[in-house]
Amino acid sequence: MSTKPLKQIHLAAHFPGVNNTTVWGDPAAGSHIDFDSFTHFARTAERAKFDFLFLAEGLRLREQGGRIYDLDVVGRPDTFTVLAALAAVTERLGLTGTINSTFNEPYEVARQFASLDHLSEGRAAWNVVTSWDAFTGENFRRGGFLPREERYSRAREFLSTANELFDSWNGSEIAADAATGTFLRDARAGAFAHRGQHFDIEGHFNVPRSPQGRPVIFQAGDSDEGREFAASGADAIFGRHATLDEGRAFYSDVKRRLASYGRTPDQLKILPAATFVLGDTDAEAHENAHEIRRLQVSGQTAITYLEHVWNRDLSSYDPDGPLPDVDPEVGENTIALGRASVRQFRDPLATAREWRELAEAKNLSIRELVIATTARQTFIGTAATVAESIDSLVQQDAADGFILVPHLTPGGLDVFADTVVPLLQERGVFRSEYEGTTLRDHLGISVPGVDRKAAAS
C-alpha cells in the first residue's frame, strides 16, 4: 500500500500512583511505597526496553466533603529521591518526574534535574506541571498566591529560566587538570541573569552541564494554551487522546503548531496514557477488563465521583439505583479538593443533564454510568490483539507511542513485557536492544535550541 517506513513505537510505564485505577484490594497488589516495588517496576520496564518510567505528583492529600479522601491509594514518595535511587538499580531506562513549577523555585528545580541527569548518566526528564490551587498552596511558604490566569505564563517563564540555568555551563569548562592546577577553564561558568515578570534572579548556577545538556521536557495539558506551551518548548507531550480519531486530530493539531516555533514535527513526541488488560482470548480479556472496572469503581467510589458534579452530599443514594433527580449545587465552592478532574465540569447542570440522558438511554445505574464515563483508552485483548492495536494507532499517526498505566503495583507490567513486547519486536516496530544510553537517544531527540555561546570562544 505505502512505501512509508514503519514508525518506531515509544513505550513508557507510569508507576500507578494515587487514584482509583489501582486495584489495591487485589491479592497481587503490593506496596506502593516500598522501594522494592519501584525497583521491580523499573526493572520490568527496562527488561522490556521501554523508553522511560513516569511518576506523577500530588502535593496535598485529596479531600471530599471536608475530610481526607480514603477510598483510593493514598501516599507517594518524593519524585526526585525515588528517581535518583532508581538510577542505581537500572542502567538505561529514562526517569521522568512530574514537578510542579508553582511551588518551587527555578534554581532549586534546575539543580535537582541537572543532578539527576548526572547521577543517571543522562536519563532525566521533567514533566512540567502547574497549579494555581490555594488548597495545595497551604503546604508551602508562598501559599496559594498564584492568580489562575498566570498559570501558564509562570510555567513558561519557569521553564525558560531553568533552561537559562542549564545552559549557563556549556560543557567545556571543566579541565580538572591537576598538573597545571586548572579545575575550570572558564571562571564565568554558571553565570546567569534573568529578569522577567515572575522571576528576577542572577548569580551562578552550581551544577556543571549534565550528560543530556537539559533534561527531556514533558508537558501535559489539553487546552489550547497547554498545546501551545508544549509546542513551544516540550520534547514530549503526555497526551489524553488515545483513540484513532481523537488521537489523529490531536496529533496533527499539535504537530502543526511546531512550525511557528521553528521546530520540526519529529521534535515533539506525542505519548498518550493508556491502560491495558490481557487475556488468553479476546473474550477473556474483555471479561477481565469488566471485572477490573468493577473493582476500580466501587459503589462508594461511584457516589463520591458523582458528588464532583453534583457538588453535594449524595451518600444516601444507592449506587445501583438511578441518578439523583435533584440538580447539582452550583457555586464557587467544590466538594472535592485536590482533584484536577473536578475542574473539567465547568457546567455541572449541563453535565448532569447529559448523564441523565445517557443513563436513561442505556439503562445505567449510578455505578455503571461512572464506569462508562470514566473509561480511558484501554488496550484489551490477547497479546496479539493489543500489539496490533498499538502498532496500528502509531502507524496511523494517532500517537508516537504510549505511556502504559497498569492497574497493579508493582507487577502489573510483567505480563505486558513478557507477551506484548516480543510481538512488537517481531513486527519490527520496537527496539530489541537500547541503541543509545540517554533518554534523548531513546526518543531520538536532540537538545533543542541550545546557544553554545562559549563553545566557540
Place this chain on the structure above:
Amino acid sequence: MSASPSPSDAPSPSDPTSSSAPLHLAVALDGAGGHPAAWREPGARPEAVFTARYWADAVAEAEAGLLDFVTLDDGLVLQSTSTDGPDGRTDLVRGRLDAVLTAARIAPLTRHIGLIPSVTTTHTEPFHISKAVATLDHVSRGRAGVHVQVSGLSYEERHFGRRAAPLSGAELYEEAADHVEVIRRLWDSWEDDAEIRDVATGRFIDRDKLHYIDFEGRHFSVRGPSIIPRPPQGRPVVSAVGAAADGEAAHRLVALSADIGYVRARDTGEVAAAVAAIRRAREAAGPAEPLHLFGELTVYLDEDGPAATARKERLDALAGHYEDDSEVFTGTPAQLADLLVERRAAGLSGFRLRPGVNAHDLPAVTRGLVPELQRRGLFRTAYEADTLRGLLGLDPHPANRYATPPSAGTAA
C-alpha cells in the same frame, strides 16, 4: 535561661550520648576532600566528582570501615572563598550535585551506613524536604538523616529573589528551627498504621490516623498532612552545627532541634565549654531525646606524623590562602586516637572527621584509625543495627506525637 547546674557528669550507662558509651564515627564528604587543593593529589579523580560512581566508591569505603554515617556537603551557590560572591578562582573544585539526590543514588548500593545529606533551610520548602528525607529513609530502609544549615549570603538570596535582603543571623536560625519542627511534624502526620487496606469497607487508609500539622510560624505556615507515610525510622536523624562563633541562635538550634550537634572548637577546653552550654540549654527545655555531640576535625593521616604535616604544608602551598572551618589534625592514626579519647572525655559521644584528601585520608580513617580504635575497644567490629537511629543508640522508632493524647513535653 536556666539556673540548673550541669548534671551530666554521671551519665547512665544506657545513655548513648554519654562519654562512656561506644564511640561514634562519621566522615564529612565534599568534592575531593576538605583541603582546597585535594583534587590535585594522586588518586583524587577530580573529573569524576560529578559522577555517581565517585560517591558510591567513597561511601563504600566508609561503610567498609563500619562508620556510623557520612554527611554530604551541599549549598545553593558556587563554592567560594569569599562571602561577597563567587571568587572567580579556576584552581579549585567548583560545582556540586544535589546532596539529597546523591544520597538517594547511593542508598541502594549500601546496607548499613547512615546517609546524611545537607540542606539549606533558608531557601527550601519544609514540605519538600520532609518528603525527600522520608523517601530517603524508605529507599535506604531506615538509614536517612538530614543536616540542616542556614545561609545569609546576599548573593545566594539573589538566586531565589524571595526576599529583598537576607534575614539576620538570629532570624535565620529561628527559621531553621521552625523548618525542623515542620519536617518532623510532617513525618509524624501519618500514624504508623494509617494504611489499612480494608477491603470490606473499601477504605485504603484510616483517615483518623492522618493529621494536619497546622504549623504557624513567623516566616511560613504549613497545613499538612504529608503525602508520604511515616518513614521507617519514624524520625530520621537531624544534625546541625553548633558553632559558638555563629552566636546563641546557632547554639539553640543544636540544643533544641537536633539529634546530633557538631561542636566546632579549637581545643579540649573549648569543647568542654561548648558541650556544657548546649547540654544546659537542652535540659532547660524539658525532657527530650538524647542529643549526640560530635567533635569536628579535618584530618591528614600518615603512618609517619611529620609526613602528614609535610603533606598538609605542600597542599597549603598549592592552594594559597584559605581557612578551615573546623580544627585541623595532622599526625598518625594512633595520635588521632589519643586526641579523640581526650576530647571524648570532655563530653563528646562521637566525631565527624573530614578527610583532608578523600583519596588518601578516607582510607587512612577506615584502615588506620578504625583498627586502632578497635584495638583499644572503643569502636564496633561489626554493624550492630540496620538503621541509623539504631547505630546511634537512639530509640529505633520513636512514638508518634499524634498517636497518643497530648501531654507535656512534646515540644520537639
